Amino acid sequence: xxxxxxxxxxxxxxxxxxxxxRAARITVVRLKVGKLSGAVPELLESAFxxxxxxxxADGARxxxxxxxxxxxxxxxxGERLDVEGSFACLVCGGRDVxxxxxxxxxxxxxxxEADEPPSSS
Amino acid sequence: xxxxxxxxxxxxxxxxxxxxxxxxxxxRARGILSVNLxxxxxxxxxxxxxxxxxxxxxRRRMAVIEGDIETERDAERIRARGVPAWQITTxxxxxxxxxxxxxxLGEVPADLDLLFIExxxxxxxxxxxxxxxxLRCVLLSSPEGDDKPKKYPQAFLTADALVLTKTxxxxxxxxxxxxxxxxxxxxxxxxxxxxxxxLRGEGMDELAAYFVEALARLRSGHA
Numbered sequence: 001x002x003x004x005x006x007x008x009x010x011x012x013x014x015x016x017x018x019x020x021x022r023a024a025r026i027t028v029v030r031l032k033v034g035k036l037s038g039a040v041p042e043l044l045e046s047a048f049x050x051x052x053x054x055x056x057a058d059g060a061r062x063x064x065x066x067x068x069x070x071x072x073x074x075x076x077x078g079e080r081l082d083v084e085g086s087f088a089c090l091v092c093g094g095r096d097v098x099x100x101x102x103x104x105x106x107x108x109x110x111x112x113e114a115d116e117p118p119s120s121s
Numbered sequence: 122x123x124x125x126x127x128x129x130x131x132x133x134x135x136x137x138x139x140x141x142x143x144x145x146x147x148x149r150a151r152g153i154l155s156v157n158l159x160x161x162x163x164x165x166x167x168x169x170x171x172x173x174x175x176x177x178x179x180r181r182r183m184a185v186i187e188g189d190i191e192t193e194r195d196a197e198r199i200r201a202r203g204v205p206a207w208q209i210t211t212x213x214x215x216x217x218x219x220x221x222x223x224x225x226l227g228e229v230p231a232d233l234d235l236l237f238i239e240x241x242x243x244x245x246x247x248x249x250x251x252x253x254x255x256l257r258c259v260l261l262s263s264p265e266g267d268d269k270p271k272k273y274p275q276a277f278l279t280a281d282a283l284v285l286t287k288t289x290x291x292x293x294x295x296x297x298x299x300x301x302x303x304x305x306x307x308x309x310x311x312x313x314x315x316x317x318x319x320l321r322g323e324g325m326d327e328l329a330a331y332f333v334e335a336l337a338r339l340r341s342g343h344a
Contacts, residue, residue: 002216002246006133013131021127031133038249038275088307095310099278105133105249114123 069102144253160260162242
């Protein structure tokens with residue numbers, strides 16, 4: 001359950017972005033969570049709900065896009081791999097595979113509201 | 122009132138990665154090999170470090186950073202072997218983060234060879250946090266069972282070496298070390314696999330040699 005640490009890092013980013021854009025509140029937070037990122041979406045959601053109270057994102061909705069694992073076989077270039085089982089290439093059976101996607105944990109975008117028109121950007 | 126969408130595209134672990142990169146740079150500059158030990162609770166991390174302390178005594182200077190949720194117990198065990206140790210108690214957190222290691226770094230003696238970081242016993246959360254280590258070793262003890270790698274793929278995916286511990290118990294258990302190794306290697310083909318019994322000394326020479334070779338590579342600038 002390291003999701004609370006991840007959400008604490010998320011709020012550092014949210015507060016920085018809110019200051020930068022002079023936002024009164026953040027309404028939507030969108031994350032991309034890789035299947036092999038080590039974070040569990042449900043736990044991120046409950047940590048977010050707990051953490052957001054009294055912050056700039058108090059009323060915000062958390063959206064999570066789960067990013068599937070994408071690998072490439074270094075032997076044949078195939079991108080169909082047995083992620084659940086052997087991690088081997090389904091085309092040639094090769095085991096020398098490269099992980100292209102599915103490990104990242106990224107704040108993709110946020111939506112925010114300002115009470116007055118922002119003076120910059 | 123104005124609404125606006127802001128594209129952020131920022132790695133949630135970005136700050137940790139940054140701090141870890143600074144630690145790695147500093148330790149490399151000081152010629153210290155750092156090793157992050159990851160495993161479930163009770164798979165023998167501290168016992169392995171005690172055995173390494175005995176093996177390196179008078180040959181290599183080692184120190185240990187101990188991560189635990191509570192108590193100084195592990196650091197005391199290491200100090201009893203004549204090795205400097207710092208205890209980081211995370212107060213509930215299930216993993217170490219680079220910032221915690223960074224705070225201790227100033228106290229680490231300059232003339233050190235090897236710095237081991239014993240992570241909080243947990244095969245899940247610590248895998249996500251780079252501590253600025255040069256090598257990551259994941260331990261799997263025979264009583265845990267040979268089916269663990271696929272249940273906790275991230276730990277094995279991010280490791281450089283797999284250390285199968287408590288091999289002296291294998292005759293009494295339905296544990297197949299070849300199966301455990303094959304399963305881990307299917308996740309990470311580059312893994313170096315060691316079989317050790319820290320209590321009996323079996324396999325300790327090979328593991329100690331692995332660290333000494335890695336230290337030599339680091340100091341020759343080919344880390």
